[in-house]
Structure formats: C-alpha cells, structure tokens
Amino acid sequence: MDTKAKIIEKKEWKEIAERILQRERCTVLTLGYIDTGKTSFLKFLSETIKNNGKKVSIIDCDVGQSNIGPPGCMGLLNNNGESLWYFVGDVFPYDHAKIITGLLELLSKTDSPYVLVDTTGLILGKGRSLKKAKITVLKPDIIMAFQREDELEGILKDFSDYEIIRERVENIEFTSREKRREIRKKLWKKYLKNSKIKIFKGTKLRNTFLFSGKEIEKETIEKIIGNKVYWCEKIPEGYFIVADDYKMYEDMIILKKGFERGLIAGFIKNDICMGIGTVDGIDFERKEIYILTNFEKEFDFIEFGRIRINEDGEEIGRVYNLTY
Numbered sequence: 001m002d003t004k005a006k007i008i009e010k011k012e013w014k015e016i017a018e019r020i021l022q023r024e025r026c027t028v029l030t031l032g033y034i035d036t037g038k039t040s041f042l043k044f045l046s047e048t049i050k051n052n053g054k055k056v057s058i059i060d061c062d063v064g065q066s067n068i069g070p071p072g073c074m075g076l077l078n079n080n081g082e083s084l085w086y087f088v089g090d091v092f093p094y095d096h097a098k099i100i101t102g103l104l105e106l107l108s109k110t111d112s113p114y115v116l117v118d119t120t121g122l123i124l125g126k127g128r129s130l131k132k133a134k135i136t137v138l139k140p141d142i143i144m145a146f147q148r149e150d151e152l153e154g155i156l157k158d159f160s161d162y163e164i165i166r167e168r169v170e171n172i173e174f175t176s177r178e179k180r181r182e183i184r185k186k187l188w189k190k191y192l193k194n195s196k197i198k199i200f201k202g203t204k205l206r207n208t209f210l211f212s213g214k215e216i217e218k219e220t221i222e223k224i225i226g227n228k229v230y231w232c233e234k235i236p237e238g239y240f241i242v243a244d245d246y247k248m249y250e251d252m253i254i255l256k257k258g259f260e261r262g263l264i265a266g267f268i269k270n271d272i273c274m275g276i277g278t279v280d281g282i283d284f285e286r287k288e289i290y291i292l293t294n295f296e297k298e299f300d301f302i303e304f305g306r307i308r309i310n311e312d313g314e315e316i317g318r319v320y321n322l323t324y
Contacts, residue, residue, distance in 0.1 A: 013041060016165060017048040025113035029138055031131060032146030034121030036169045039067060041144060042116045055079035055112035061103060062120045064091040070191035071184045072264050072305055073273055076106040084109055087266030087273035089305020091184060093120055096130050100137055105271050123152060131155050181315060188313035195294045197280050201287060206301040208323050209240040209253060211287060230257050231284035253321045263319055264305035267295050274299055278309060
C-alpha cells in the first residue's frame with residue numbers, strides 16, 4: 001500500500017489487531033464514507049501483521065483513489081511485494097458486475113492467510129447494493145464499519161450474523177472533489193509516463209461492441225440517419241455505428257466520430273491488467289487502433305474503459321454504449 005496512507009496508531013486499533021492475530025487466517029472488509037479512516041486503519045493493521053511475522057495481502061477496491069495501481073483499476077498487493085491490477089476503466093464504481101468480478105479475481109490471487117479489503121466511499125443509493133454484494137461474495141470474518149452517525153446501518157442490518165466492529169469517527173476533513181481529480185491527474189501522468197503511440201491491428205478486443213459483429217454497407221445506414229457513417233456492423237442488439245453525429249434510433253447504438261480520443265484502455269493477460277494506455281484514434285477502414293502507452297509486454301486482449309483524459313491527465317468526459 002502506498003506510503004501516502006498514514007500509519008495511525010490508536011489504542012482500540014491495537015486491540016483489534018491483537019484479536020485478529022489470534023486467528024490463523026482472517027479476511028477484513030472496511031466500510032465507510034470518504035476520509036473516515038478506512039485506509040489508515042488497513043495500513044496500520046497490515047504493518048502490525050507483518051511485524052508479527054505473518055503474511056498479509058491487501059485488495060484496494062477504490063478505483064478512484066487507489067493506493068495500488070493507476071486510477072480506473074482495482075489493485076492487489078501481495079505479501080511478496082507483487083502488485084496486480086484488475087481493469088475497470090472508470091474512476092467511479094458504476095459497473096457493479098465488473099467490480100464484483102474484479103474482487104473475486106484478485107481474491108483468488110492472494111498469497112496470504114490475512115486479507116484486508118479496502119472499499120470506496122460510495123455507501124448510499126446504489127452504493128448500498130454494491131457493498132452488500134461485496135459482503136455476500138467475500139464473506140469477511142470481520143467488517144470494520146467507520147461512520148460518523150449511523151449512515152452504514154442500512155447496509156449492516158442485513159448482516160447481523162457477521163462480526164461487525166463499529167468505529168465512530170469525528171472531526172473529519174473531507175478531500176474536495178477538485179482535489180481528488182488533481183490527485184488522479186498526477187497518477188494518470190505517473191502511469192503513462194514515457195508513452196508512445198503504438199498501432200494495434202487484428203488485436204482481440206473484450207467487452208466492447210466495436211469490431212464484434214458483421215460489417216455492413218455504410219451507405220444503407222447513411223440514408224436512414226442522414227449522417228456520414230464511418231463504421232457500421234450488425235450485432236445481436238441491432239447495429240453499432242460510428243457517424244458524424246449522435247442520434248437516437250431504435251436498435252442502433254451510434255457514437256460520434258472522435259469518441260475514442262483519450263479513452264482509457266487496459267492490456268489484459270489472464271484477466272489481469274498488465275498496463276494501461278489512452279486511445280489516440282481508430283482507423284475503421286484498416287481496423288487499426290492507435291494507443292498512447294508505455295506497455296511493451298505480451299497480452300491477450302485490449303479492454304476499453306469509460307473515462308477519457310487529455311495529455312495532461314485531466315479527465316474530460318466519459319463514453320457510454322461502447323462497452324458492455
């Protein structure tokens with residue numbers, strides 16, 4: 001876990017750590033709103049476990065403020081120092097299925113009897129269902145609930161048979177949304193440092209409509225939508241189209257030309273993200289994808305994300321209806 005997560009020692013945290021160390025193995029899940037101490041607690045706990053000569057792995061589910069890997073990825077830091085990423089492609093956990101799949105994938109690759117799982121601060125609305133799903137599939141031995149009042153009780157009430165430790169937090173200084181974006185900007189630049197544009201042709205793509213169907217004549221679609229069409233293919237959902245402008249048509253997914261510029265992409269091998277890049281452009285006639293990246297190793301697939309960034313690492317928007 002990154003050193004930016006401070007090691008804070010509290011008397012009650014020491015007592016909790018001692019209880020955990022009495023077990024041969026233990027999975028701990030943290031819950032709480034942003035800046036409530038989840039990451040600081042896990043930093044303290046992981047150091048305490050290591051100082052007692054035991055192995056510990058950390059899974060970071062916070063795709064927006066990860067301490068392990070780039071934004072847009074979930075991360076695993078194993079006891080042996082190995083760091084693994086699972087590509088989500090967004091800095092908000094909108095895709096619940098992908099988040100849960102990533103959690104299980106990283107969990108299967110831990111090397112330690114003690115597993116600590118950090119989560120995002122999304123706890124209300126759809127955050128409830130996501131946190132409940134995480135608890136259900138992870139089945140943690142201990143749930144650490146960090147709350148100011150009772151904001152987590154809507155989640156916790158369905159898991160009364162679990163061991164839940166409630167931590168009351170006070171005097172919170174929240175990190176602003178602008179500050180978080182600035183932190184991510186620096187991280188994007190860090191992980192994309194020394195990138196060059198590389199051309200990928202005939203590369204397998206995963207979880208995207210693009211190049212997944214049967215190419216059809218563009219002229220037919222142009223007559224229907226009244227716009228120049230650059231790419232069109234028949235897919236089970238109807239038609240996937242790239243055109244001069246976006247319009248709503250039944251059974252048609254239409255993206256505006258240039259949608260891909262700055263789009264985050266992940267290079268995937270054995271379901272693990274080996275590196276990231278940003279799409280610089282797509283030649284639809286040649287089926288070539290131009291990606292700005294520093295990644296040079298072997299991979300199985302390319303996956304597109306939803307978030308777009310510019311050359312300075314600033315987030316400039318999202319692309320919907322490209323991935324599924």
